[in-house]
Amino acid sequence: AQSVTQPDIHITVSEGASLELRCNYSYGATPYLFWYVQSPGQGLQLLLKYFSGDTLVQGIKGFEAEFKRSQSSFNLRKPSVHWSDAAEYFCAVGYSGGYQKVTFGTGTKLQVIP
Amino acid sequence: DAGVIQSPRHEVTEMGQEVTLRCKPISGHNSLFWYRQTMMRGLELLIYFNNNVPIDDSGMPEDRFSAKMPNASFSTLKIQPSEPRDSAVYFCASSLAEQQYYEQYFGPGTRLTVT
Numbered sequence: 001a002q003s004v005t006q007p008d009i010h011i012t013v014s015e016g017a018s019l020e021l022r023c024n025y026s027y028g029a030t031p032y033l034f035w036y037v038q039s040p041g042q043g044l045q046l047l048l049k050y051f052s053g054d055t056l057v058q059g060i061k062g063f064e065a066e067f068k069r070s071q072s073s074f075n076l077r078k079p080s081v082h083w084s085d086a087a088e089y090f091c092a093v094g095y096s097g098g099y100q101k102v103t104f105g106t107g108t109k110l111q112v113i114p
Numbered sequence: 115d116a117g118v119i120q121s122p123r124h125e126v127t128e129m130g131q132e133v134t135l136r137c138k139p140i141s142g143h144n145s146l147f148w149y150r151q152t153m154m155r156g157l158e159l160l161i162y163f164n165n166n167v168p169i170d171d172s173g174m175p176e177d178r179f180s181a182k183m184p185n186a187s188f189s190t191l192k193i194q195p196s197e198p199r200d201s202a203v204y205f206c207a208s209s210l211a212e213q214q215y216y217e218q219y220f221g222p223g224t225r226l227t228v229t
Contacts, residue, residue: 032216034216034217036220042223043118043205043207043220043221043222043223044205044207044218044220045220046217046218046219049216051216090157094216101147101159101162101169101170102216103159104156104159106156107156107157
């Protein structure tokens with residue numbers, strides 16, 4: 001079965017600084033990978049997704065993620081963080097034939113300080 | 115286009131009472147998911163449906179939990195009887211079963227408090 005690990009429970013960055021959130025997955029074949037964001041009191045919103053092709057994918061709100069098969073990773077990055085980016089971020093993995101079922105990681109809470 | 119609609123947004127009930135959470139997926143979507151989110155356990159998949167048929171209910175914690183999807187535009191998650199440990203935020207999500215189309219759209223959630 002597939003699994004997702006987000007090793008950082010909580011990250012604090014200064015506004016304007018760069019950001020990288022880590023995600024590692026476990027699955028034998030090529031996975032479908034996602035990053036979602038959850039603002040306080042809200043549901044999850046899709047930031048970006050990877051299915052195939054270019055391993056660097058662009059998402060909404062200036063986020064990007066890079067799929068590295070050799071490292072089983074799909075890290076999320078943003079060059080300059082804004083205060084409004086403070087939220088919880090979830091990495092998720094799916095697979096072909098899984099009836100769109102995805103497995104979510106435990107999430108990383110991002111705090112942005114002035 | 116309306117997103118996933120959940121009702122109620124907040125529910126407070128006493129232990130032992132029946133609770134029914136409702137979800138209307140995005141029109142045209144044919145997969146529906148119920149999740150539970152708590153501080154201790156994070157986001158857990160309870161059950162999901164494809165074309166109104168339950169595909170995997172292995173995440174349903176106990177027989178006290180049941181879910182139905184009588185048609186493509188409506189689903190319910192029922193807890194009977196409710197217990198304080200059921201307090202959580204329950205999310206419904208839907209997606210469209212096209213090739214490689216796995217994006218799930220989440221509703222705003224129902225915050226359940228069982229006293």
